[in-house]
Amino acid sequence: MRPLYHPSLKEITVQGILYALSDPVRVRIYAELAQADCAMNCSAFLSHGNLKLPKSTLSQHFKILREAGLIRSERKGVELKNSTRCQELKKKLGPMVVGILQAYQNEANESKR
Amino acid sequence: MRPLYHPSLKEITVQGILYALSDPVRVRIYAELAQADCAMNCSAFLSHGNLKLPKSTLSQHFKILREAGLIRSERKGVELKNSTRCQELKKKLGPMVVGILQAYQNEANESKR
DNA sequence: TCCAGTTGTTCAATGTTACTGAACAATGGA
DNA sequence: TCCATTGTTCAGTAACATTGAACAACTGGA
Numbered sequence: 532m533r534p535l536y537h538p539s540l541k542e543i544t545v546q547g548i549l550y551a552l553s554d555p556v557r558v559r560i561y562a563e564l565a566q567a568d569c570a571m572n573c574s575a576f577l578s579h580g581n582l583k584l585p586k587s588t589l590s591q592h593f594k595i596l597r598e599a600g601l602i603r604s605e606r607k608g609v610e611l612k613n614s615t616r617c618q619e620l621k622k623k624l625g626p627m628v629v630g631i632l633q634a635y636q637n638e639a640n641e642s643k644r
Numbered sequence: 645m646r647p648l649y650h651p652s653l654k655e656i657t658v659q660g661i662l663y664a665l666s667d668p669v670r671v672r673i674y675a676e677l678a679q680a681d682c683a684m685n686c687s688a689f690l691s692h693g694n695l696k697l698p699k700s701t702l703s704q705h706f707k708i709l710r711e712a713g714l715i716r717s718e719r720k721g722v723e724l725k726n727s728t729r730c731q732e733l734k735k736k737l738g739p740m741v742v743g744i745l746q747a748y749q750n751e752a753n754e755s756k757r
Numbered sequence: 758t759c760c761a762g763t764t765g766t767t768c769a770a771t772g773t774t775a776c777t778g779a780a781c782a783a784t785g786g787a
Numbered sequence: 788t789c790c791a792t793t794g795t796t797c798a799g800t801a802a803c804a805t806t807g808a809a810c811a812a813c814t815g816g817a
Contacts, residue, residue, distance in 0.1 A: 532766065532811060545747045546668055553666030554804095555659055574764060585806055590766055609764045609813045625750070630743035635658045637738070645782055645795065667775095687793060698777055703795060722784045722793045759817090766811075773804070781796075787789090 535597065535604050535611075540623050543600035548620075548628065551599035556584065557592050558635060561601055561615065565632050570605070570612035601628075648710065648717050648724075653736050656713035661737070664712035665744060669697065670705050674714055674728065675748050683718070683725035714741075 538547075552558050560576055573593050576582055593613065596602045600620065604611045620628045651660075665671050673689055686706050689695055706726065709715045713733065718725045733741045 545744070545751050546671065549662060549671065549744070550666045553663045558659065558662065572764080586765070587767080587807070588805055590764095591804080591806095594766090606765095606812090609762095611765065624747040625743060626739055627743035627747040630738060630740035631658070631662070634737040634740040638658050685793080699794070700778070700796080701776055703793095704775080704777095707795090719783090719794095722791095724794065761814100761816090763814080764812085766809105768807105768809085770807095771805085773802105775802070776800085777797105778799100779797090782794085784791105784793085786791090 535606070537597060537603060538600045540600075540619060543620070543623060545624065545627070547599040548601060548624070551595050551601055552631060554592070554595075556582065556588075557596055558631075560592060561596060562632060562635050562639075564602060564613055565615050565617060566636075567614075570614040572610050573613065574610075648719070650710060650716060651713045653713075653732060656733070656736060658737065658740070660712040661714060661733075661741065664708050664714055667705070667708075669695065669701075670709055671744075671748055673705060674709060675745060675752075677715060677726055678728050678730060678745050679749075680727075683727040685723050686726065687723070 552561065559582070563576075564571060573589055574586070576589055577584075577586060593602070593604065593611070597604050597613075600616060602613050603616050604613045606612075617628060665674065672695070676689075677684060686702055687699070689702055690697075690699060706715070706717065706724070710717050710726075713729060715726050716729050730741060
């Protein structure tokens with residue numbers, strides 16, 4: 532199996548991040564990872580909420596998030612533990628990513644009321 | 645000719661904004677509009693920088709930016725005057741859009757050095 | 758050690774979306 | 788009125804995303 536590619540900070544681009552977050556499924560995954568207090572498997576999203584996607588699709592989405600530099604994935608046995616690279620990105624990109632997350636969460640809260 | 649549709653603040657979504665900015669051409673247009681001190685025509689981007697796109701393509705990109713709520717377009721005679729809705733968006737979405745613009749401009753400056 | 762179960766990836770076929778040239782609409786000035 | 792200019796629409800094509808099926812990698816138990 533191919534090794535997991537993670538771009539270095541220098542290789543991460545604003546454009547790449549925006550593209551990765553342009554898909555509803557991916558922002559949602561990213562937002563959940565950002566809120567979680569520990570790393571999460573890909574399969575945690577398999578039958579999660581109203582998200583019902585085949586695992587091949589999920590695998591692609593995780594790959595795109597990873598290769599954009601948004602998340603870090605580590606193999607632990609047969610599973611993949613995913614977590615955000617929020618701290619690193621803050622250094623490189625400033626408040627952009629946090630701003631997106633806040634706006635996204637805020638919108639989700641608004642719609643609940 | 646169909647009237648220009650501009651979403652109200654309530655209709656604007658984080659997802660819509662992210663999608664609109666996920667294309668390199670569109671972020672670039674948006675960033676230039678944000679820096680400009682007056683409204684700009686669509687055709688200002690026709691043979692601008694290393695951007696060489698047919699006008700039908702540009703027209704689509706402006707439509708997507710407009711219908712996501714990022715820009716406002718007003719017909720002035722035969723031309724379209726485009727400007728950002730940055731102030732409005734700040735109220736609704738907080739620092740997200742400004743954060744994106746800053747990261748984008750910052751990256752452009754870094755690469756010049 | 759072998760097997761079954763679990764997790765994630767790859768691939769190719771199909772479905773969806775974007776790009777573009779050509780024709781068109783709308784406006785203004787000569 | 789006629790022409791030049793600006794932007795839009797449309798339909799054909801190209802590029803990209805989704806997905807089921809087959810596969811790979813690892814684990815634990817018999």
